[in-house]
Amino acid sequence: MKQKLVFLFLSISLFTYGQKTIYEHNNFKEFSKDHKILAIVPFLATLELDEEQELSKEQLDELEDQEGEAVQNALENYFLKRKEKKKFSVEFQDIKNTNAILAQNGISIDNIDIYTTQELCKILNVDGLISGNLTLSALISKSVPKVDFLSIIMGKSDFGRIAIKISDGKTGKLLWKYEKVINRKSGKNTNAIIEGMMKNAARKFPYDREKEKKRRKD
Template identity: 35%
Template sequence: MKKILLVLFLATTFLSGCGPQIYQANNFASVKQKHKVVAILPFEVLIEAKRLPKGVTVDMLQDQQRDYGYGLQGDVYGYFLKQVSKNKYSVTFQDVSKTNAILNGAFISYEDLRSYSKDELCQILGVDAVVSGKATMSKPMSDGAAIAVGLLVGAWGATNSVNTTITVHEGEKGDLMWKYDYTASGSVGSSRQSLSNALMKNSSKNFPYKKS
């Protein structure tokens, strides 16, 4: 059922997207000169559902959100590794397996991450900055019956939407240095990689650690 739930909300081919909104701190050009190692946190994921069908519990939904959050973390790290190998970035990225091991060793669960400030997380992880993100999945369906139909037949139409955000916070004060908001929408037929690919393809053009 958990795997089906993943397909239910997230099997989306991103055919179109609203124009991105980008924020960058005025002093980031000077601040980033001190940054050498950046960690990528598991993404915060929210699957919006007003009512769940019979057989789908809140715990199942939360498990799916957590699994998807770690999946996006790995996808983004993989993308960054390719760019680093091409000498496109001025920083390196901490291996996500190390990031997660350190967090686990500090007894910081996925659900606990939002209770910590970004500077606290940077200190715990031993990095100069952190990349974090959020993905909110939504459907124009308001009841469990519609969700149940989607589970059974795998048909969701062409109005899926995913609001995604990727941010960079520096490690000394935890200040927000860069933020990229993007909304993607499309039709059924793909996977989590569609979201990460769409997000990184667009945000990487303006990623602040990109060498000029």
């Protein structure tokens, strides 16, 4: 009986951890038809660390910025690899240029959320924006924490959730969104997590050339 209960808990837990959600706007094709270049901005991170990890507000803010910038960097790395194989129908602005332009306009990861998508796209001179947020109970930019077996069967091995969004620069409308729970199987660090996420979402990624071809046929 105990073995059956353990198996049940484990099954439920693994099912929950694998959950992901992909949304695409019904009129994506119309809104994105003139898209040529997108900017990836730093992600907004919220850290919910254990109470024993005593940090000042300044230290916590710094770590949150670090995690948000790590996701921005990991996404660029992923897109650059795929770009070499001519997988995308759009270009991606160099994040060094993106961050420099934002800084020149007094925009940082700490206040970027007060600007609209249209405002940011106009400042960056791009057609659309890739942004997002993540909530973490552990730092992932260096390495994913180890989780023991008991935590897995009790449903506690996930330590975060990430959402990647694409928005239209002209209208500000949300065109695409991918949400996923992060756990120890997601990858060993931010780069691995993003790589795995985007590979799983590749067939659903709206700017994939193969998907674009199918849209044109339809």
